[in-house]
């Protein structure tokens with residue numbers, strides 16, 4: 001549904017240089033390149049633009065998408081381009097050439113995440129520090145692309161995402177010491193997932209940080225409270241963005 005809307009949008013609007021799709025993935029996760037599933041033109045290619053301007057073929061469409069040399073150990077022939085075990089060198093700009101259609105650009109952002117495991121019912125803290133004295137921009141926290149918390153650094157007004165109402169806060173002294181560590185009270189099993197924390201300023205995301213949070217069973221006794229929790233990691237996630245509003249190219253430079 002979202003992908004469909006986005007495709008229509010791409011067709012009707014002239015895209016500026018920085019236009020295209022941006023995809024966030026956490027390093028080590030697999031990523032599916034958007035639009036590749038819809039392309040059915042034999043000979044279509046997906047290319048990665050390397051630093052310096054040259055490009056390298058990632059996959060080519062025959063009857064199915066086939067990995068190019070250098071990607072065979074991380075990609076299986078498939079109806080869409082899915083790259084397993086992403087790493088930081090996969091980051092950057094990709095071009096999808098499909099028949100006579102205009103080349104589509106995809107910005108892949110590979111983010112290194114930290115992991116935390118929080119017992120159900122306890123509070124989780126997501127560390128974040130930023131220069132707040134200037135009072136510019138907005139501090140945002142998202143979970144699996146949905147808003148968790150937002151703080152307008154100039155007005156100080158906050159908003160909380162659905163399901164997170166009255167559970168999120170930053171310390172009241174954030175303006176003087178720049179400590180934007182987010183506290184999430186009463187962690188529930190459904191809170192597990194990938195949290196992205198960033199500053200949105202001049203339509204660019206900056207200082208992006210990712211935390212993969214797992215939720216372990218509730219603690220019953222003080223002894224259990226001291227014991228290390230062991231849980232399975234959550235499934236990999238992929239995020240797609242509308243880049244009309246946000247300059248990801250700049251953002252990639254800011255966070256790399």
Ligand SMILES: *[C@@H]1O[C@H](CO)[C@@H](O)[C@H](O)[C@H]1NC(C)=O
Nearest residue numbers: 002005006009242243244245
């Ligand atoms: C992308 O953003 C533009 C500008 O805000 C908006 O008009 C368009 O509907 C958005 N597209 C999608 C798929 O959200």
Ligand SMILES: *[C@@H]1O[C@H](CO)[C@@H](O)[C@H](O)[C@H]1NC(C)=O
Nearest residue numbers: 030072073074075076083084
């Ligand atoms: C990529 O990952 C998928 C799903 O785990 C797996 O089925 C496939 O064999 C992997 N391909 C390669 C080449 O590692």
Ligand SMILES: *[C@@H]1O[C@H](CO)[C@@H](O)[C@H](O)[C@H]1NC(C)=O
Nearest residue numbers: 032037076078079080081082
């Ligand atoms: C093949 O692509 C589909 C989506 O088009 C994806 O769900 C599936 O995991 C992919 N399989 C492999 C082995 O990469």
Ligand SMILES: *[C@@H]1O[C@H](CO)[C@@H](O)[C@H](O)[C@H]1NC(C)=O
Nearest residue numbers: 160161162163164165166167
């Ligand atoms: C949040 O707190 C306000 C004020 O105490 C209350 O009116 C509202 O119902 C609460 N919302 C939720 C979802 O708990």
